[in-house]
Amino acid sequence: MEFFQLQNQDGEARAGRIYTEHGVIETPIFMPVGTRASVKTLWQEDLERMNAQIILGNTYHLYLKPGHELVEKMGGLHKFMSWPRPILTDSGGYQVFSLSDINKLTEEGVTFQSHIDGSKHLITPEKSMEVQRSLGSDIVMAFDECPKLPATKDTLKKSMELTHRWAGRCKTVELKSHQKLFGIIQGGLHEDLREESMKGLIDLGFDGYALGGLSVGEKNEEMVEFCRSFVPKMPKQKPRYLMGVGKPMDILNGIRSGLDMFDCVLPTRNARNGQFLTAQGPLNIKKARFLTDELPPDPECSCQVCSRYSRSYIRHLFNVGEYLAGSLISYHNVHFYLRMVEQAREAILRGKFDDYYRSFYNKYSSNFWE
Numbered sequence: 001m002e003f004f005q006l007q008n009q010d011g012e013a014r015a016g017r018i019y020t021e022h023g024v025i026e027t028p029i030f031m032p033v034g035t036r037a038s039v040k041t042l043w044q045e046d047l048e049r050m051n052a053q054i055i056l057g058n059t060y061h062l063y064l065k066p067g068h069e070l071v072e073k074m075g076g077l078h079k080f081m082s083w084p085r086p087i088l089t090d091s092g093g094y095q096v097f098s099l100s101d102i103n104k105l106t107e108e109g110v111t112f113q114s115h116i117d118g119s120k121h122l123i124t125p126e127k128s129m130e131v132q133r134s135l136g137s138d139i140v141m142a143f144d145e146c147p148k149l150p151a152t153k154d155t156l157k158k159s160m161e162l163t164h165r166w167a168g169r170c171k172t173v174e175l176k177s178h179q180k181l182f183g184i185i186q187g188g189l190h191e192d193l194r195e196e197s198m199k200g201l202i203d204l205g206f207d208g209y210a211l212g213g214l215s216v217g218e219k220n221e222e223m224v225e226f227c228r229s230f231v232p233k234m235p236k237q238k239p240r241y242l243m244g245v246g247k248p249m250d251i252l253n254g255i256r257s258g259l260d261m262f263d264c265v266l267p268t269r270n271a272r273n274g275q276f277l278t279a280q281g282p283l284n285i286k287k288a289r290f291l292t293d294e295l296p297p298d299p300e301c302s303c304q305v306c307s308r309y310s311r312s313y314i315r316h317l318f319n320v321g322e323y324l325a326g327s328l329i330s331y332h333n334v335h336f337y338l339r340m341v342e343q344a345r346e347a348i349l350r351g352k353f354d355d356y357y358r359s360f361y362n363k364y365s366s367n368f369w370e
Contacts, residue, residue, distance in 0.1 A: 012258035015348040020138040021178035027260040037081040041327040054086040060095035068134035076136030089137035125166040129173035180207035208239035227257040267333035280368035303335040
């Protein structure tokens, strides 16, 4: 069985299956982010109940605490966190650049200070592979450089070339037999740099290809237009992954351009700020208008939160600082994302994706709650 099977294409939107040792992933798919071996405020049973098919673990954070050696000693990340389904781990590159005080960037790798205790560490492409091998994830990401934006085209080109050399070094490290390695295409919004990056990665040969360095400061419409133009050029028989993006319409626009995999912390992060994501747009539960509102947060949602609890009750929990509020909102938001991509997949298989896209857009962009 091949790693990726394309089942149907409707315009550029694709429905497929990814086969891993820990289960089949039906695409397009959203991956909840389990930064420290936990999707914030949610139990693994919650994720299974809402049919999360794959989650994302954070190599940088797991390397610092509890340490990849400990995770491997405990039987690998799946056993350690009691998650039987597929896991993707990022390379740690983004966090090294965004969370750390970088001391030195060289051809060898990145020397950085831990955001936890200030201790110094060196992450190289080989080290990133070693950590991810110990974690035992199903999908491993190559180590890449994430340049700060805004950046000149020359800076982005140099960064892209370094990422390519690092990708070659990642390929030399033997992973566990069940692990698949994805390359990360860089180059900002410059399509010629992206094409050069992609060609180099294809020549090296990866199991899948990701777009990195998007949703980091450019205008949303620029990202949408870039994906519409560039994604159809990516290898058709390999999974296509858009890293760290984004809002519901960002994901649907990504699917529309031909992308298969998505992750973002937005569903749980926004939950901690009191925001429900609903069919009619974001709902801020803190507003006084919900003080005596007996309706469920999203009347169109079938999740266990919307089936049981009222806006009034959840508003009360949030305003008095009860942890349950964040848990309930997180559950609904992750469920909302998973149902969205599930419905998109069903529409693609029926050849009705454009109808689904228009219907979702018209309702979600109505900003009914504003």
